[in-house]
Structures are given as structure tokens and as C-alpha cells.
Amino acid sequence: MSLNVNEILGELTKDRKDRVGVSATTLNLVAFVEDAALLGWLKERIDAIAQKHPSRTLVLDATHTDSTHAVHTEAKDVGDTLSTHAEAIELGVAGVSAESLASIVRALTVPNVQTVLCWAGSHLAGDMRFRQLTSIANSLVLDSSRVDATAQTLYELTDWMAGGHHPAVRDLAYMRLGPWQDMIAQFFDEADLAGELASISRVTVAAGSQAEAYYLVGWLASRLQWHARGAAEFCNSQGQIIAVAFEEQGGARRVRRIALESGHSTFTAELQKDSPDLVCLRVEGKKARPQRCAPLHDIDVVSLIEEAILVPDGGNLFRESLATARALLEERGSSS
Numbered sequence: 001m002s003l004n005v006n007e008i009l010g011e012l013t014k015d016r017k018d019r020v021g022v023s024a025t026t027l028n029l030v031a032f033v034e035d036a037a038l039l040g041w042l043k044e045r046i047d048a049i050a051q052k053h054p055s056r057t058l059v060l061d062a063t064h065t066d067s068t069h070a071v072h073t074e075a076k077d078v079g080d081t082l083s084t085h086a087e088a089i090e091l092g093v094a095g096v097s098a099e100s101l102a103s104i105v106r107a108l109t110v111p112n113v114q115t116v117l118c119w120a121g122s123h124l125a126g127d128m129r130f131r132q133l134t135s136i137a138n139s140l141v142l143d144s145s146r147v148d149a150t151a152q153t154l155y156e157l158t159d160w161m162a163g164g165h166h167p168a169v170r171d172l173a174y175m176r177l178g179p180w181q182d183m184i185a186q187f188f189d190e191a192d193l194a195g196e197l198a199s200i201s202r203v204t205v206a207a208g209s210q211a212e213a214y215y216l217v218g219w220l221a222s223r224l225q226w227h228a229r230g231a232a233e234f235c236n237s238q239g240q241i242i243a244v245a246f247e248e249q250g251g252a253r254r255v256r257r258i259a260l261e262s263g264h265s266t267f268t269a270e271l272q273k274d275s276p277d278l279v280c281l282r283v284e285g286k287k288a289r290p291q292r293c294a295p296l297h298d299i300d301v302v303s304l305i306e307e308a309i310l311v312p313d314g315g316n317l318f319r320e321s322l323a324t325a326r327a328l329l330e331e332r333g334s335s336s
Helices: 005-015 036-052 098-108 128-134 152-161 178-187 191-199 210-224 301-310 315-335
Strands: 027-033 055-065 069-078 081-094 114-120 139-142 168-171 202-207 227-230 233-235 241-248 255-261 265-271 278-285 289-295
Touching (some): 027 036, 027 128, 036 081, 036 114, 081 098, 139 301, 152 168, 152 315, 168 315, 178 210, 178 255, 178 278, 191 265
Parallel strands (some): 027 055, 055 081, 202 241
Antiparallel strands (some): 202 255, 255 265, 265 278, 278 289
């Protein structure tokens, strides 16, 4: 291990002009990335959060060797006292073992404050660096569709979580679905239409990434108490079958359309091609309603990460949605 922790800590002190002062740090933000294309993207967003929340940031760059590192401190004089607001450490960690990486992170994080791990590695399963770093963190933030448009990362996440003994988890792929959940709920504000929920027989989701599609179906199924019973179907509490279909459409990490078919009507929420931030809701069939459209209030990534950090527990709804998505993934895996 060529990274010298004492040397790095000494550089932080020099960057503060050798004055210890007072640290306002309330958060350790550890970001691991091993895709050069994601590195700049991730650093920009982490920096934006650090400007708002006093923190020590460690960027673990697995695209560069452990001979490279950089430090930066933001501090100001408050009366006669130096107050440190933010500290950033960027480390090249390519080739560093999982045990050594965990040791470095333990030594460089501020004790007795929350540690958040933002994981942008290629895999979870079988990556000992992931396991070692999550053992240090209080919470894990990841985006299961950022690196891979398939459901592979989501499957690995559910498999890892099933083992228990893990930090609180927030997945941006699930969090960005909030506006869609609100849109779907609007369909059934009327009591007459709410009665159609019990007779839904088919769900179709079109999205550019599979994680969002599985999460959306998982959320809906968990709310309606459906249980996965095949590679592409659920069963409701009355024993009726609900078919599930996924279509790859639209941009990465975006849902394009969801359609729910009941015995009498079809409920569709769909992004408009000429207005990609406008969703139109249609009810067709016996209980048809006039089309109505509304803006899709997408949440920017910085805000999502900030929310994930400030509210590290996704709550029961996230866990239930993930468990339902996992059940469907397992059914698909067993049938392949």
C-alpha cells in the first residue's frame, strides 16, 4: 500500500495553513467509482452537496493507481478561530486490496459522525471492496441503473440485502419514481375508478432501464398485495392472475409509460414525445375519462442524493417494493 495516511492528513493541515481550529464536519461522504466516464459526473454532484453540508469527502477513484491523490480544504476565520467547513480527499485506489481500502477509509474519516457510502462500482456481488466499505458505513447510496441498464445490479442488491447485517440503503432508481407513483395514484382518486383495482389483469411498463421498471411494478404489487407466482405474473388475494410485461423504451433511468388493464378499462400514464416532461393520463373503455396532462416533476440527481443522505432510511415502502421486485426477479431467474 503506497498511500500514506499520515502524509494525507498532514496535507490537510497544511491546506489549513497549519492551523487546527474547529471542524464543523457533520458527515463523512465516501464515494467509490471505477468508471472513468462517471468520475467527473460524480465529483460534481458530491461537491455540490459538500457546499451545503459540512463534510469530509473521500473520492475513491478506482480508475487511477494508488500513487495519485489530492486534498482540498475550505476554511474561514470566525473571529480568532479557524472553522473548517469542508475537506475533500481524492485517492487513486486501483489495485488496492479490500482490506487496505477499508483501513485507509477508517483512518481518514472523521470519528463520531455519520458515514455515507456512495457506491458507483460495476458490481456488488463478489466485490470484497463493497463488503468492506459497507461494514464501515451507516448508510449506502447507490443508483442501480446508473452503471447497468439491465436488472443485474438490482438483483445483486436484493441478494446482498437478503443476507442481513447491512447499513440503511437508498437506491436513486427507486427514489426518482416518486412522481410516477403520484401520477398512478391520481387514477384512482374517484371511488368508481378505485373499484377497478381489484380486477386489474395486466400491467405493462416501458422504461429505458430495467431497475426503474421493476421498482415501479414492485411498488404497485406491494400496495395491492400481489404475490409473484411466475416469471411474468402475479397473483392477487382472490387468486386472480395479473400478467406483467416490460418494454425497453425511452432514455436511460426514465419510465416512459405504464398501462394497467382491468376487466372494463385501461389506465395509461405516458410521457409525450414532443414534451418529454409532460405526462398524459388516459382512461379508456367502459369507464373512460377525458385525457388530462400534467408536468412530471422530475427530481434532479443532486437533490436525490441529498435526500438520500439526510433521510438515510428509505422506509417500509421501499423495502416492500424491493422485496416484491426481488420475488419477481427470482421467478424469472428460476425459469431461465
